[in-house]
Amino acid sequence: MTFDTRVDATGKRVLTFDCYGTLIDWETGILDLVRPWLAAAGRSDIPEDLVLTAFALHQARHQQTRPALLYPEVLSRTWGDVQATFGLPDDPAQRAAFAASVGDWPPFPDTVAALRRLAGHFALAILSNVDEASLARSLRLLEVPFILTVTAERVGSYKPGARHFETAINDLAAQGYAKESILHVAQSRHHDVDPASRFGIPTVWVDRRHGKRGTGATIANTAVPLARVPSMRAFADAVCV
Incomplete structure (x- = not known):
């Protein structure tokens, strides 16, 4: 699978992110x-x-x-x-x-700058497999506002379960964002690309482990994303046009 230098974000108004492995270098x-x-x-x-x-x-x-x-x-x-x-x-x-x-756990070196750029074009949200207190500490490191956070503590379930995505779809709809306006961005195909696809939400795979052996702290999965990029910087370059 090759990297995509352009990502079709037509009609997308909100980006939902996995946090750990994607934004935070866990x-x-x-x-x-x-x-x-x-x-x-x-x-x-x-x-x-x-x-x-x-x-x-x-x-x-x-x-x-x-x-x-x-x-x-x-x-x-x-x-x-x-x-x-x-x-x-x-x-x-x-x-x-x-x-x-x-x-x-630190953000990846490119995360904060990329989020700042993306926040000028999209609303931002996080769907994370952690508790509220842990995420709150990480959010201080990310430095940008998120209109929604969905944690495992809140929904009583962990991805790749469905509850994160069900909750995000409903909560974003209440804020005026239709499901068709969501683009999900994540490193783990197991935790994110696979379940998002079951809800018809397109995903961008931020392949943080490109060039490394194995799948590291995530489980192997062959789910196919809309696009694959090597970093958050590359993703911002692809959609902030």
């Missing part, structure tokens, strides 16, 4: 946190991509079996499972730090 945030823990345990030999893969699989299991579980508890249980996967000692302090780390 893989860097996660690895920067756990790298010293692995070193202290004498396990710097564990490949970082394998840590991210284990994270993705264990997180998905907790999210889908306990959809009402708040995201910090998902993270705590997920890191406990990663510890067990690699034979690391159970460390409650690490699990607590991992659970509280979301607001410290």
Whole structure:
């Protein structure tokens, strides 16, 4: 699949975004946190991509079996499972730090500038698999206003479940934005491109992991987006014309 230098945003008035992996660099945030823990345990030999893969699989299991579980508890249980996967000692302090780390994960270097450009052309919204408090911390880093945020805490479900998209469609309609005016922008084909397509919402895949092996902190999926871009900067270049 090639990158698209032009994206057909005709008739689109609102952009809905996944946050973590798309706007926020959660893989860097996660690895920067756990790298010293692995070193202290004498396990710097564990490949970082394998840590991210284990994270993705264990997180998905907790999210889908306990959809009402708040995201910090998902993270705590997920890191406990990663510890067990690699034979690391159970460390409650690490699990607590991992659970509280979301607001410290950094935006991608191009995110804020791209959002500022996009805000001059579209209304912006976020559909995220986290809790309200964690997202609030990240929103301060993004620096632009969003007309709507839909969290897993609010809907009692995690993407790729349908409730994020059902809620966004209804709430945006109440603000005067028809479903046909929505373009969804996300990094994860599993969490976002696939379910959005089931609602007839076109998606732009921000392929943040292009050139890297595997799917990192997300689950593999072959859903086909409307367009594929390598970054938020490239997306802004494609639609801010």
